[in-house]
Amino acid sequence: MSEQHDAAERRRAPNPFDTRGFNPRRAIVTGSDSGIGRATAVALAAAGMDVGITWHRDEQGAEKTAEEVRSYGRRAVVVHLDTSDLDACGDIVDALIDELGGIDVFVNNAGTGANEKLVRMSLERWRHIVATDLDGPFVVIQRAACRMIEQATGGRIIATTSVHEHQPRVGSSAYDAAKHGLGGLVKTAALELGEYAITVNAVAPGEIATPMTGQEDEDPHRKHRPGVPLGRPGDAREVAALIGFLASPASSYITGVSIIIDGGMLQMGPQGGSHITSDVWREG
Template structure:
């Protein structure tokens, strides 16, 4: 990539979806540190958190940052996000399709509405981000980097999270197909597959397990540490470090991969 931005010190422009909290927020901060201008996205109810993050970035760095709220499951919203970023920040070089949701339930208790909602956000949302970002990158003619959110649940099915696991298996397939279609344009497409990352998202899994097993809040999360080689849970920083590399020029020969980042719990 050789972004020709109005700000010559910028490494380019990145969109990060689902960036109001957790892994998305961590990735946004890391890419800013790396020298990217960023557009941070989440759903409208999280506007205040987006505004706070924009303020944090612009007050502490020289990088540009804008909030682009919207629902990634809606074609018009994602198109609007991409168009606004290209118009206001001068282009698009990196798309991080991070937004995702989960439900913890046995298959027998999972409703059709829950199934459809997870696929709408996790799969259709990733598809729209990949497609519309790639369209913009192809028009620019300078290549790009697209990165999606897989999971260890997309490498091995998880009981009582069948719907979530299914969406993440779908992200793996989409990533592999997109990598083959977009490689000729200088666009790489990869995904990160986190394990146990201590975020609000993991906290929702913890709440389900605590209620089911009669545990105190946080006890289930603590037990996860003994299931991985390094003996600890991860933080958004670990995922952001991988993303930082995947969007760099040095990663030009890596594409179509969903890379596990879990401290050595699942080996691929």
């Protein structure tokens, strides 16, 4: 790994610091067997990219994502990836990059969480969540960054964090800590990778209708959320559209930011959103 990194350090994009000529053709989206990951993989395929698809528990879901990617005439490669397996996840990403023939866009989307109070959470549970949501993302983002540097053609790295990167929630201590850490990693990576014409950003979703919130089969436009100014959960495709923009040449001067996409939920306070069950607040 150190030899690979040292070799990568000696390379630069043809025009250092210039992110405008970026032409993405190959992308990896972790956790793309459902929800935001699936919607993102499909959006990137629609934008003309071959896509590496990873799954943890739902192989059938990953194959469904692959079918959608191929419907756009793009190549799809499906692999199993567990970001809590720190010894293996980096090598899996390297192999996937080799299979795709390179990497232009890397979307770290895989993650997990728990609704459990701090004083009741076991250390084992804490370590699993932090490994999945922070340690593993460090490993795979590092691998993707090294390969982008080797290619010397620039790149885009995007991490799906959460509104809880910015505001905590009761019962989410490990998740909140990991997402805060991932947000910090994104900012530091943006500082360090800019000279290689690689941008690094985070997308911070609020409540989105996905398996993680138990809503994937529901139409978010029909689900009322009094505690969200826009009155509903988000659609995974709305998050994917934002990620697609950050993965595109049009985002050439955006790096080191975390863009909140939550229907205005954070404006209601950290315990707002789904905790508010009435529209009375709208009356002032």
